[in-house]
Amino acid sequence: MELILTRVCKNKDYTEGRIEIDGTPFCDTLEPTWRDVGWGHRGRKVEGRTAIPEGRYPVVITRSPRFGEWLPLLLHVPLFEGIRIHAGNSVHDTAGCILVGCRRKPGLLLDSRLWVYRLKRKIVEAKARGEGVWIVVK
Template identity: 55%
Template sequence: MELILERIAKRRTYTIGRLYIRRQVVDEYLSGTADDYFCDTLEPTWRDYKNGAYKVKGRSAIPEGRYAVVISYSPKFKQWLPILLGGPEFNRKWQGIRIHAGNTAKDTEGCILVGKNKLVGQVVDSRIWTHRLKQKIVEAKGRGEPVWLTIR
């Protein structure tokens, strides 16, 4: 399963995105992929790392890229949650980046919050969307599919 996070609003204190699930399209006229909107996301401040920006601990969105996603137990949240895995450099700088519930940028220290962006700079119904996303990931893993998140 491929998840796509498209960052659409890069503000001074938060970043809003849209999360899509990519699906294969095969019919008699067309084959390829389509990205189906799933929910909105909220992250800390986006920083232009490619042009020299630096990470601010607990207040920076992760770099654009493609990350493996697995579900593991979070001692901090005391529940099973999606976690992003990257290469050695990512794991050294960004260890423990999860997708979890929360409503404002104050609820994240670099993680991705999911929900609906109905209020400026916030997501709502986050627990519901976290649960739904976990279900999708578990279903994909049950089919033997790897789960990836591409952030752009």
């Protein structure tokens, strides 16, 4: 299964995007400010307040010590560790991670817990079919 996160708005306070699953629209996303911190770039990473670099990353579900629940985790993100997809409503909830939900107005998501549940269910179903799960961030 392949998740495609397309960033549609990058501003100084947050980054908005949309996720498709295998080409079908799924939900909206919210991340911290995007800074070009990839290899060979001049951007400066600000801990917990920088969106991850564009790329393709494997996704697994593991228990988050911070949240105390099972959540999607992105693996092998350059310069970053512990990047999760989790619930939250505003950029203040991201801690550097990807929030999912339904965009209500700029910089605000609603029904985030519902969308995390739906996403976890899709990932678990794909893994049960023996599929790898990847996210492409662009």
